[in-house]
Amino acid sequence: MRRIGLLGCGNVGEIIARKHEGVNIIALYDAVYDKAKAVQDACGAQAYESFDEFLAQDLEIVVEAASVSAVQAHAEAILLAGKDMIILSVGALTDDPFRDHLKACAVEKGKKIYIPSGAITGLDNLKVCQIAEVSKVLLRTTKNPRSLGIEIDKPMLLFKGTARDCIRQYPKNINVAIAIELASEHEVEVELWADPGTDRNTHELIVEGEFGEITIKVSNRPSPENPATSYLAALSILSLLRNLDNPIQIGT
Numbered sequence: 001m002r003r004i005g006l007l008g009c010g011n012v013g014e015i016i017a018r019k020h021e022g023v024n025i026i027a028l029y030d031a032v033y034d035k036a037k038a039v040q041d042a043c044g045a046q047a048y049e050s051f052d053e054f055l056a057q058d059l060e061i062v063v064e065a066a067s068v069s070a071v072q073a074h075a076e077a078i079l080l081a082g083k084d085m086i087i088l089s090v091g092a093l094t095d096d097p098f099r100d101h102l103k104a105c106a107v108e109k110g111k112k113i114y115i116p117s118g119a120i121t122g123l124d125n126l127k128v129c130q131i132a133e134v135s136k137v138l139l140r141t142t143k144n145p146r147s148l149g150i151e152i153d154k155p156m157l158l159f160k161g162t163a164r165d166c167i168r169q170y171p172k173n174i175n176v177a178i179a180i181e182l183a184s185e186h187e188v189e190v191e192l193w194a195d196p197g198t199d200r201n202t203h204e205l206i207v208e209g210e211f212g213e214i215t216i217k218v219s220n221r222p223s224p225e226n227p228a229t230s231y232l233a234a235l236s237i238l239s240l241l242r243n244l245d246n247p248i249q250i251g252t
């Protein structure tokens with residue numbers, strides 16, 4: 001079984017620790033040591049207070065479910081230590097020189113960086129946008145204000161602009177837009193709405209191109225422990241881990 005290290009033991013990390021199958025989680029790290037210790041019992045892994053000690057373990061894959069800044073701080077070291085990496089805080093990869101550098105590190109060590117589908121679906125065939133003519137990629141995201149850490153009493157458009165500008169302002173809420181941008185290799189327009197009347201994190205993806213039109217609407221249940229994060233995001237990592245060694249690859 002693949003040996004996994006968990007970087008980030010908050011909401012998503014804890015779900016992975018409890019529900020993983022087909023892989024062996026052996027090491028845990030969180031900037032808040034108590035969080036890593038708190039999930040030890042869920043998976044029988046060891047929590048480490050020092051990142052270097054965590055990374056020194058015999059890991060094949062590090063699963064990042066921490067933050068954009070955790071990716072910025074640790075991804076290079078993880079890849080250069082010869083580990084594959086699953087990156088959920090994909091907003092970190094908007095920085096082109098940083099992303100190119102991580103790619104070069106992965107190539108140098110013969111390792112892979114996996115970007116899970118996270119809180120959206122449809123990333124598989126969105127990759128056709130890399131080779132097709134595309135006139136529009138729009139993501140309209142709507143969350144309850146509590147997910148965005150604000151209080152309002154009627155729907156409000158908080159942001160309209162590029163995915164790159166949006167992730168700078170909302171690094172915990174719009175990583176999906178960057179996953180869409182990386183899959184499509186096309187600039188993504190984002191509308192971010194806060195709606196006190198909704199109990200879902202909704203992502204509507206609208207794409208127009210030479211192939212026709214795509215509309216995908218995902219109405220996500222927020223995670224119980226972190227309403228900003230859709231439960232689907234944790235499930236997407238669990239399914240990625242489950243299918244890593246499947247000889248049949250489904251989807252583009």
Ligand SMILES: NC(=O)C1=CN([C@@H]2O[C@H](COP(=O)(O)OP(=O)(O)OC[C@H]3O[C@@H](n4cnc5c(N)ncnc54)[C@H](O)[C@@H]3O)[C@@H](O)[C@H]2O)C=CC1
Nearest residue numbers: 008010011012031065066067070089118119172175229233
């Ligand atoms: N790609 C996607 O579709 C999605 C991405 N996300 C992202 O996934 C990440 C995890 O989400 P949650 O588990 O809900 O967040 P969370 O806030 O519940 O847990 C994050 C954990 O990581 C730890 N952490 C943060 N920075 C760290 C660092 N530099 N080093 C070590 N530990 C660090 C925190 O102490 C916390 O325990 C977030 O960055 C979130 O924005 C969430 C949903 C969808």
Ligand SMILES: O=C([O-])CC(=O)C(=O)O
Nearest residue numbers: 119173174175176229230
């Ligand atoms: O979980 C979600 O619905 C989206 C999210 O937080 C992100 O993309 O960062």
